[in-house]
Amino acid sequence: MKLLPVISLLALTSATSALDNGLMRTPPMGWMSWERFRCNIDCENDPKNCISENLFRDMADRLAEDGWKEMGYDHVMIDDCWSSMLRDKDGRLQPDPQRFPGGIAKLARYLHDRGLKLGIYGDLGTHTCGGYPGTTLDKIDTDAQTFASWGVDFLKLDGCYSNEEEQQKGYPLMSKALNATGRPIGYSCSWPAYRGGLPPSVNYTLLGEICNLWRNYDDIQDSWDSVQDITDWFFDNQEILQPEAGPGRWNDPDMLIIGNFGLSVDQSRSQMALWAIMAAPLIMSNNLRTLSSEARAILQNGAAIAINQDPMGVQGRRLLQERSQIEVYWRPLSQSASALVFLSRRQDMPYRYHTCLAKLNYTAGSYEAYDVFTGKTLSGLSATTEFTVSINPSGVVMWYVYPKMHYEHLQEDGRYPYIRQKYRMSSSLRFHNPRVVPPSLL
Numbered sequence: 001m002k003l004l005p006v007i008s009l010l011a012l013t014s015a016t017s018a019l020d021n022g023l024m025r026t027p028p029m030g031w032m033s034w035e036r037f038r039c040n041i042d043c044e045n046d047p048k049n050c051i052s053e054n055l056f057r058d059m060a061d062r063l064a065e066d067g068w069k070e071m072g073y074d075h076v077m078i079d080d081c082w083s084s085m086l087r088d089k090d091g092r093l094q095p096d097p098q099r100f101p102g103g104i105a106k107l108a109r110y111l112h113d114r115g116l117k118l119g120i121y122g123d124l125g126t127h128t129c130g131g132y133p134g135t136t137l138d139k140i141d142t143d144a145q146t147f148a149s150w151g152v153d154f155l156k157l158d159g160c161y162s163n164e165e166e167q168q169k170g171y172p173l174m175s176k177a178l179n180a181t182g183r184p185i186g187y188s189c190s191w192p193a194y195r196g197g198l199p200p201s202v203n204y205t206l207l208g209e210i211c212n213l214w215r216n217y218d219d220i221q222d223s224w225d226s227v228q229d230i231t232d233w234f235f236d237n238q239e240i241l242q243p244e245a246g247p248g249r250w251n252d253p254d255m256l257i258i259g260n261f262g263l264s265v266d267q268s269r270s271q272m273a274l275w276a277i278m279a280a281p282l283i284m285s286n287n288l289r290t291l292s293s294e295a296r297a298i299l300q301n302g303a304a305i306a307i308n309q310d311p312m313g314v315q316g317r318r319l320l321q322e323r324s325q326i327e328v329y330w331r332p333l334s335q336s337a338s339a340l341v342f343l344s345r346r347q348d349m350p351y352r353y354h355t356c357l358a359k360l361n362y363t364a365g366s367y368e369a370y371d372v373f374t375g376k377t378l379s380g381l382s383a384t385t386e387f388t389v390s391i392n393p394s395g396v397v398m399w400y401v402y403p404k405m406h407y408e409h410l411q412e413d414g415r416y417p418y419i420r421q422k423y424r425m426s427s428s429l430r431f432h433n434p435r436v437v438p439p440s441l442l
């Protein structure tokens with residue numbers, strides 16, 4: 001009862017405002033340890049894969065040397081199980097001395113020297129989900145200051161072992177405490193995931209003001225089932241979730257598992273495409289040392305990343321769920337462009353899906369479509385031009401669609417060459433051949 005006036009005041013004043021730290025105007029990108037490396041602390045028997053400073057330094061080397069940083073993947077994020085089981089004599093968190101002998105500040109310097117940022121994990125509660133020391137309400141200021149003094153750039157604050165009331169107090173308090181350090185620190189809140197992810201238990205207006213991103217739902221696992229479950233939950237609830245995202249405030253459907261064991265090449269493209277449509281953080285959890293060339297090509301796909309990182313920051317929506325088990329997703333992008341994803345939930349064979357842009361809510365005009373995964377361009381599409389896309393089982397076809405006149409204008413003023421260079425888009429965008437629209441892309 002007492003909260004009502006506060007909530008209605010917030011609703012009036014700040015429905016679209018974001019956390020005022022100026023960070024993460026586009027979804028954050030990088031690498032995080034949890035999904036792939038979990039709480040493996042057995043450095044004696046598994047030194048390459050245990051949670052230790054070596055693992056994070058290795059991943060930083062890969063990000064810096066294998067073209068990831070240039071594509072925007074600039075965060076290395078430590079997840080659970082990094083700390084000692086005991087706080088130090090002044091009550092501060094400290095890293096496990098065997099696994100992080102150099103300390104976190106030194107690791108942060110290593111990353112900063114390579115143009116990267118360091119993320120760390122904490123938990124609002126008595127313990128982290130893995131059983132390490134948590135941040136109780138009385139420790140919030142201390143922990144924020146410790147992280148800032150180490151040069152940390154990002155905090156994921158989990159919510160195991162705390163109740164609703166503690167979360168209601170603690171998540172806003174940590175936001176204030178981080179701001180008070182004077183160091184810009186991106187802030188990811190797991191709060192909604194612990195409250196069912198939906199209103200009225202979750203107040204997204206408030207979350208947008210105090211966090212840069214938030215985990216809404218269950219943890220991702222290394223399987224296509226898990227990717228589908230997460231996708232369904234986010235798009236089934238798109239009326240609620242979609243308007244809450246924007247520059248500086250993002251829904252987080254969890255890590256990219258591309259490059260691990262659970263997804264085929266087609267399913268990997270599907271996760272990349274859907275996460276781009278959702279304006280989701282692109283935080284990989286995989287082994288960058290041993291990534292296949294296919295996985296790397298998907299994760300470094302310039303057009304998919306450009307769509308994900310679109311400066312307008314509008315989250316996309318599911319437009320259609322056909323009886324044929326084809327689904328169509330759409331995201332509006334800056335400069336009158338848009339992205340389309342055709343996803344097949346079928347398990348038989350490639351499906352030839354016939355449609356036209358008018359059926360997907362496009363207005364009259366002349367369009368071009370760049371196929372994100374084949375690099376081919378389809379020219380001269382009008383809204384009523386019928387076309388066919390062939391979609392593999394559990395795969396996608398993803399298009400970057402732009403109005404033709406508009407594009408030529410942009411080409412002259414040089415903005416597109418910048419995007420192409422930055423995201424290494426294929427040259428077919430540059431020199432698209434005017435040709436008769438084929439009935440099928442393939």
Ligand code: GLA
Binds near residue numbers: 129158190219
């Ligand atoms: C929770 C989070 C995960 C991960 C683990 C660590 O399950 O949702 O992302 O951080 O805790 O224990």
